[in-house]
Amino acid sequence: MAPKLPPQQPLQTPAEQGNDGAATAGHVNEGYHHGPSGLMRWLLTTNHKEIGTLYLIFSLSMFFIGGIFALVVRAELFQPGLQLVQPEFFNQMTTMHGLIMVFGAVMPGFVGLANWMIPLQVGAPDMALPRLNNFSFWLLPVAFTLLLSTLLMPGGGPNFGWTFYAPLSTTYAPPSTTFFILSLHIAGISSILGAINIIATILNMRAPGMRMMDMPLFVWTWLITAFLLIAVMPVLAGVITMMLMDINFGTSFFNAAGGGDPVMFQHIFWFFGHPEVYIMILPAFGIVSAIIPTFARKRLFGYASMVYATSSIAILSFLVWAHHMFAVGLPLVAELFFMYTTMLIAVPTGVKVFNWIATLFQGSISFETPMLFALAFVVLFTIGGFSGLMLAIAPADFQYHDTYFVVAHFHYVLVPGAVFAIMAAVYYWLPKWTGHYPNERLGRWHFWTSVIGVNLTFFPMHFSGLAGMPRRIPDYALQFADFNMASSIGALLFGTSQLLFVLMIIKCVRGGEKAPAKAWEGAEDLEWTVPSPAPLHTFDTPPQFHHREG
Amino acid sequence: MTGVQRTVTRTVVVLLAMFVFAFALVPLYDVFCRITGINGKVENTAQAMVRDSIDESRVITVQFVTRAGAGLPWKLEVLNRQVRVHPGAATEVHFAFTNHGSTAGWGRAVPSVSPSEASLYMRKITCFCFQEQRLAAGERLEAPLVFQLTRDLPDDIKTVTLVYTLYPVDDKPLATKATSVVPGGET
Incomplete structure (x- = not known):
């Protein structure tokens, strides 16, 4: 993509200021707002900051709902034997936990951050398509109400795992599966519209003088993520449409009796699924690449290599899908191909970790809460990366496949990976959003309880997995009892410590130490040039961007 | 056509192409498996x-x-x-x-x-x-x-x-x- 001069933006965003025409140039002290008030204000808002807030609140509520499902699972696994729930309900809980966390918590969390921060970081007055933005948010509550309602339907909710492999999700699925498919379609459309909006904003609305290679890394990683979304969400839509047709219209895409192939489901699903995994981690890389330089008071080491590493990870993500399927009976050539391409991903990921550490090297580091979360991200995500490398070894994977080792691996990259990055971002940008610093003491308590909780939950899973404990089963052999008890205690600690997070956010919104425009000493990006809290409308006049030399 | 419209048009085209591609994978998969005999x-x-x-x-x-x-x-x-x-x-x-x-x-x-x-x-x-x-x-x-x-x-x-x-x-x-x-x- 050649750097091109962005077009001059008109000073008015029609949806917000159209009628009264009393547009004020520059920043106004407090956010001014014209339009409906009360509930309708939030229902009809086209402001990127308000929509960002809505996304983040939605993501937080889904995080708690999905978390409660996880605690049901962990409570049942506290001891061997069946105590609390029936296996059928246990299966619904594991499935719903996965679906809610992936599609309801992590993805909308990142989209919320993108909505809030991308226009501020590129110096744009709003997202490129504000009304579409509103629509893509309000699709989400619809999708997830529908999805959660399946739990109350006869036959229960989806019970086939978040990967919904056919024929479990077709021939043997509960009747509510059609609702599950519809809700996933709606959530998918929401993601796609969000991605279109983000791409259009980044490519067209950068401040004059800001070239592509001047963009903050959060913007870069989101641009690449948005392209991944555009490429794979239609594939997800395709595969669930095929399921829908198999279930309701008598086709046989995945039914061997009619000439279809259940293994093909796994191929198509993971062709979507693996890029999806990177959709959930690339924006996290961008967040950490913003926070570490700020609190190390140094420029990010290797900016360009970060951009290229992110792009290579994105491209490679299309070439590794079958490493999820080593045990289905792939031919040797395919096993080797997918094993090597998977290991290749460790190279650009290693570049990133190296760059973060090199940024820290000889920096004058201070350990405010966002930095704590970012540092924990680097350490714990790397552990998840390493267990990923172990899983990439095809012959070893025959041992690890579908055990708790896999559960430990992907929770290490998703919880202290993606979720910690979102939390770091919240701590980092809360001064900009609310005008108040988050309570540092509360933040520290939240951080340490979370870190201890996460490790207590997921580290023992490595051992129970290597010892052969299968995943998605409500009961287990007696020798796994201690590991599971530790995991369950850790999960309870991690779950309850998130109440501190909510408490911190509420306190920060209501008051606290006032933050200046540049809330953190080492923060350099454009968002720190607007007042804190950021007024409702920013950059009505595009800022002149001067790119930093050297 | 403004820049935004052009970007949106292009992404929508990619989007539709990928949706079609998902369905095209079904016959492609079959042909691929038949030729290579890997299924x-x-x-x-x-x-x-x-x-x-x-x-x-x-x-x-x-x-x-x-x-x-x-x-x-x-x-x-x-x-x-x-x-x-x-x-x-x-x-x-x-x-x-x-x-x-x-x-x-x-x-x-x-x-x-x-x-x-x-x-x-x-x-x-x-x-x-x-x-x-x-x-x-x-x-x-x-x-x-x-x-x-x-x-x-x-x-x-x-x-x-x-x-x-x-x-x-x-x-x-x-x-x-x-x-x-x-x-x-x-x-």
Whole structure:
């Protein structure tokens, strides 16, 4: 993509200021707002900051709902034997936990951050398509109400795992599966519209003088993520449409009796699924690449290599899908191909970790809460990366496949990976959003309880997995009892410590130490040039961007 | 056209292309597997025997596994579970269908070859699996399979397993199934 001069933006965003025409140039002290008030204000808002807030609140509520499902699972696994729930309900809980966390918590969390921060970081007055933005948010509550309602339907909710492999999700699925498919379609459309909006904003609305290679890394990683979304969400839509047709219209895409192939489901699903995994981690890389330089008071080491590493990870993500399927009976050539391409991903990921550490090297580091979360991200995500490398070894994977080792691996990259990055971002940008610093003491308590909780939950899973404990089963052999008890205690600690997070956010919104425009000493990006809290409308006049030399 | 409109148009085009691509994966997958033989799918029409000399130096074990799929009270048995053949030689094996149900019905045995690489070298001259079978209640039907492993079978393959799974065939769509146009793949 050649750097091109962005077009001059008109000073008015029609949806917000159209009628009264009393547009004020520059920043106004407090956010001014014209339009409906009360509930309708939030229902009809086209402001990127308000929509960002809505996304983040939605993501937080889904995080708690999905978390409660996880605690049901962990409570049942506290001891061997069946105590609390029936296996059928246990299966619904594991499935719903996965679906809610992936599609309801992590993805909308990142989209919320993108909505809030991308226009501020590129110096744009709003997202490129504000009304579409509103629509893509309000699709989400619809999708997830529908999805959660399946739990109350006869036959229960989806019970086939978040990967919904056919024929479990077709021939043997509960009747509510059609609702599950519809809700996933709606959530998918929401993601796609969000991605279109983000791409259009980044490519067209950068401040004059800001070239592509001047963009903050959060913007870069989101641009690449948005392209991944555009490429794979239609594939997800395709595969669930095929399921829908198999279930309701008598086709046989995945039914061997009619000439279809259940293994093909796994191929198509993971062709979507693996890029999806990177959709959930690339924006996290961008967040950490913003926070570490700020609190190390140094420029990010290797900016360009970060951009290229992110792009290579994105491209490679299309070439590794079958490493999820080593045990289905792939031919040797395919096993080797997918094993090597998977290991290749460790190279650009290693570049990133190296760059973060090199940024820290000889920096004058201070350990405010966002930095704590970012540092924990680097350490714990790397552990998840390493267990990923172990899983990439095809012959070893025959041992690890579908055990708790896999559960430990992907929770290490998703919880202290993606979720910690979102939390770091919240701590980092809360001064900009609310005008108040988050309570540092509360933040520290939240951080340490979370870190201890996460490790207590997921580290023992490595051992129970290597010892052969299968995943998605409500009961287990007696020798796994201690590991599971530790995991369950850790999960309870991690779950309850998130109440501190909510408490911190509420306190920060209501008051606290006032933050200046540049809330953190080492923060350099454009968002720190607007007042804190950021007024409702920013950059009505595009800022002149001067790119930093050297 | 403004920049934003151009970007949106382009992304929507990519979007639609990817949606179509997802569906195109279905036939592509089938073709790919057929060409490379990596899914254990075998040619499901009669093939001419390759007139070849017989490779006496190698002996390949060919095993047969039969499975009943859900929803059909039939049994498929193989009369000799294992044969030892030379590459190039044609061999005949007998299978027996039995309908234990109380109604007549249609069924079909769907084959799969393991290791899947071997499917490229497996030629079926006659097979009961080429068409649906109709069995009256309690009827027993013997049907032959004549196959040949070609001489270019790779050296590292010592054992080939053929799995037949019985599936019910609905009476209604039988007309279309006979011409083997089923959405989602050929039978």
